[in-house]
Amino acid sequence: MRLKAPQPSKDFTILPNGLLESSLSPADRDTWLMIASVCRDGLFDSPRGMVIISELYHIPYNTFMARVRRLKAAGGLKGNQHSCELVIPYSDEIPI
Numbered sequence: 001m002r003l004k005a006p007q008p009s010k011d012f013t014i015l016p017n018g019l020l021e022s023s024l025s026p027a028d029r030d031t032w033l034m035i036a037s038v039c040r041d042g043l044f045d046s047p048r049g050m051v052i053i054s055e056l057y058h059i060p061y062n063t064f065m066a067r068v069r070r071l072k073a074a075g076g077l078k079g080n081q082h083s084c085e086l087v088i089p090y091s092d093e094i095p096i
Helices: 026-036 052-056 060-072
Strands: 077-079 084-086
Touching: 026 052, 026 084, 052 060, 052 077, 060 077
Parallel strands: none
Antiparallel strands: 077 084
């Protein structure tokens, strides 16, 4: 099979293959990707934090924060509003 995929030079997000095998729901996976998309060189630091991401994707802040809380409950986000880390949860509890 020959497959061709777009190769953008900017405005793209690299995702770990493990994310596709994770126990996250499709909606939680989308939220994970939205957050990851602002991390350049693995980091994102802004006093406005999640507000910036909700604005970037045109999602009302309260709606986006509900999605963030679901992602955290699903194990895809650890930490608090000042310092957090994206993680890949597996249904069989294998750490990344």
